Amino acid sequence: MSFGEILRSIFINIRENKTKVFLTTLGIIVGSLTIVLVMAIGSGSQESVKEQFKRLNVGTLYIMPSFGRQRINLRLESEDMEEILKEASSISKASMMINGNASISYHNTSTSSSIAGVMEDIKEINNLELEYGEFINEDYREERVVVIGSELAKLLFEEEGITNVVGEKIVVNGKRFEIIGVLKYQGSAERGFNPDEGLFMPYEMAKRYITGRNPRPMIVTLAKDIDHVDSAIEEITMVLQKRYGEKSEQFMIRDAGSSLESAKNSARTMTLMLLSVATVVLIVGGIGIMNVLFVSVKERTREIGILKAIGARRKDILRIFLFEAIIISAIGGLLGIVFSMAAMPILHYFNVRAINTLFGYLLAFGFSVLIGTFFGYYPAAKAASLRPIDALNYE
Numbered sequence: 001m002s003f004g005e006i007l008r009s010i011f012i013n014i015r016e017n018k019t020k021v022f023l024t025t026l027g028i029i030v031g032s033l034t035i036v037l038v039m040a041i042g043s044g045s046q047e048s049v050k051e052q053f054k055r056l057n058v059g060t061l062y063i064m065p066s067f068g069r070q071r072i073n074l075r076l077e078s079e080d081m082e083e084i085l086k087e088a089s090s091i092s093k094a095s096m097m098i099n100g101n102a103s104i105s106y107h108n109t110s111t112s113s114s115i116a117g118v119m120e121d122i123k124e125i126n127n128l129e130l131e132y133g134e135f136i137n138e139d140y141r142e143e144r145v146v147v148i149g150s151e152l153a154k155l156l157f158e159e160e161g162i163t164n165v166v167g168e169k170i171v172v173n174g175k176r177f178e179i180i181g182v183l184k185y186q187g188s189a190e191r192g193f194n195p196d197e198g199l200f201m202p203y204e205m206a207k208r209y210i211t212g213r214n215p216r217p218m219i220v221t222l223a224k225d226i227d228h229v230d231s232a233i234e235e236i237t238m239v240l241q242k243r244y245g246e247k248s249e250q251f252m253i254r255d256a257g258s259s260l261e262s263a264k265n266s267a268r269t270m271t272l273m274l275l276s277v278a279t280v281v282l283i284v285g286g287i288g289i290m291n292v293l294f295v296s297v298k299e300r301t302r303e304i305g306i307l308k309a310i311g312a313r314r315k316d317i318l319r320i321f322l323f324e325a326i327i328i329s330a331i332g333g334l335l336g337i338v339f340s341m342a343a344m345p346i347l348h349y350f351n352v353r354a355i356n357t358l359f360g361y362l363l364a365f366g367f368s369v370l371i372g373t374f375f376g377y378y379p380a381a382k383a384a385s386l387r388p389i390d391a392l393n394y395e
Contacts, residue, residue, distance in 0.1 A: 010324045021328055024292045027285020028332025028371065029339065032364035034278035036340035037347070039360030042271030044353035059223035059255075060125055061091075061232060063240070065216055066252040074250050076217045083243065084221060088235035090228040094221040095122040096203050099193055100210040102173040106156040113152055114198035115172070117206020125222045128195065133166040133181030140180070141202050146172065147181040149196040175209055177201065229255055282367055285332065286375035289325055293379035301386065308386075318384035325376020326369060333368025337361050 014021050063076065063084075081094045098117040103110065120137045122128070128135065135147055148170075153162040156170065162182055169176050186195045207215055223232040233253050240248040307317065340356070347354045 007323070009320055010327060013324065014328070020292065024289055025285075025328055025332035025335065027288045028282065028329050028368050029285075029336040031278055031282030031285050031371075032333040032336025032368050033340045033343070034281055034336075035275065035364040035367060036337055036356070036360045037343060037354065038271060038274040038278050039363060040340070040344070040354035040356045041274070041347070041352060042268070043355040043357050043360070045270065046268070047355060048353055059226050059229055059232075061221045061223060061229070061236065062218055062254045063221065063236060063251055064218035064254070066250055074244060074247055075215070076219055076251070080240075080243065081219045084219065084236055084239050087239045087242075088221075088232060090223055090232035090235055091221045092224045093121045093125050094219060095119040095125060096217055097122060097220050098203060098206050098211055098215050098217045100206060100215075102210055104152075104156070104199070105171045106168070109156050109158070111152075111155060114193050115206060115210050116193050116195075116198060116200050117203040117210065118200050119203050121222075122200070122220060125220055126195070128186070129184040131182045131184045132163070133179070135181055136200060136202055141204055143202065144175060144177045144205060145180045146170070146177045146199045146201045147183060148179055148199040149183050149194070150185045151196040152199060153182050172199075172201075173209055177205075279367070282371050286329070286371035289328060289372060290375040290379055293321060293325055293376060294382070305386070314384045317386075318380045321380035321383045322373070322376050325372045325380065327372075329368045329372025329376075330365070332372075333365040336368070337364055340364075 063080075065074070065076070076096075078096055081096055084091060085094050096117075096119055100115050100117070101112060102115050104113050105111075116122075118136060120135070123135045130147075131150060133147070136145065148156075148165075150162070153165055157165050157168070165179050165182060168179050170179060171177075183195055201210075207217075221232065221236070223229045233255065236253055237248070240251055244250075344354060344356065
C-alpha cells in the first residue's frame with residue numbers, strides 16, 4: 001500500500017468514528033493543555049522572581065539574630081556595625097536596620113504598614129531610587145521624618161496625588177512625621193519588608209517610637225563585589241566571634257544572592273511537580289488510545305483479513321494502526337495547545353501570571369505524539385500479526 005492509501009484509510013476511519021475519536025483524544029487534550037499551562041505558569045513565576053530581585057544587590061549581606069529554639073540574649077548595636085566596617089575589608093557599606101509595624105493615617109485614610117528604621121547607606125545597599133524629595137541622611141538622625149513607598153503614597157494620597165506629598169505630615173503610631181521623599185516603585189521585597197508598601201524613618205526614631213522595649217536590629221552590609229561575598233561572610237563571622245565569643249552563634253548571616261537562587265529553585269521545583277502531574281494525565285490519555293485501538297482491531301478484524309487477502313503486507317497494517325494512533329494524539333496535542341491559548345485570559349483574570357513559551361508548545365505537542373506512538377504500537381503490532389484466514393473467518 002502507498003503512503004497516500006494508508007492516510008486515506010486512516011482519515012476515513014476517523015471520519016466514520018468522530019465521537020469515539022474525540023472521546024479518545026480527551027485525555028491527550030487535557031494533558032497537553034496542562035503541560036502548556038504549567039510551563040506558562042512556571043515561566044511567569046520565574047520572571048516574577050527575577051523582577052522581584054532585579055533591584056537587589058546580590059552582594060548584600062544581612063546579619064541578624066538567629067530565630068531558632070535557643071533564647072536570644074544578645075542584640076546587635078551600632079558599635080558592631082562600626083567594628084565590621086573597620087575590620088572586614090571586603091565590606092564597602094553598612095547600615096543598621098530595624099523593622100516594625102505601625103498604624104499610619106493621613107486625614108481620613110488609615111492603614112497599617114511595615115516600617116524600617118535605617119541609616120543613610122541603606123539607600124545604596126538596597127538600590128533604592130527616589131521619585132520625589134530626598135532620602136534620610138545624617139542631618140535627619142533625630143528628626144521625625146519619613147520616606148514612603150510608592151504604593152503607600154498612592155493609598156494615602158489617592159485624592160491629592162503623590163506629586164506634591166513632600167512636606168506633608170502623616171501620623172505614625174500617634175506621632176506626626178514629615179514626608180521628605182517618595183520612592184520609585186521597586187517591585188521587590190527582602191527579609192519581610194516591602195519598600196513599595198512601607199516607609200523608612202531614621203534608625204533612632206524607629207527605636208524610640210516603633211519597636212518598643214525589645215527591638216531586634218539587624219546590620220545590612222554590602223560586599224565590594226560579588227566575588228567578595230564569601231570572604232565578607234568569613235570576616236563578619238570573625239568580628240562577631242571576637243566580640244561575643246561562643247555567643248556569636250546567636251547571630252546568622254544571610255546573603256541576597258542565596259535568597260534569589262532559593263526563590264528560583266522553588267519556582268523550578270513547583271514547575272517540575274506540576275509538569276509531572278501533566279505527564280501522568282498524558283499517560284492516562286495514552287492508555288485510553290491503546291484501549292480504543294484494541295477495540296478497533298477487534299471491530300476491523302475482517303477488514304484486516306480482506307486487506308491482507310488482496311496483498312497488504314504486515315508492515316502496511318502496522319502503519320495503518322500506528323499512524324492512526326499518532327494522528328489522533330497529534331490532533332489532541334494541537335487542540336490542547338489551542339485551548340491553552342483560550343485559557344490564558346482566565347489565568348490573568350485570577351491574577352495568575354503566565355507566560356506562554358514556544359518550548360511549552362513544542363513540549364506539549366512532542367509529548368502527545370510520543371505517547372500516541374508508544375501506546376499505539378502494541379495494538380498496531382497485534383493487528384499486523386493476524387493471519388488472513390483467521391481474520392476472514394472472524395465473526
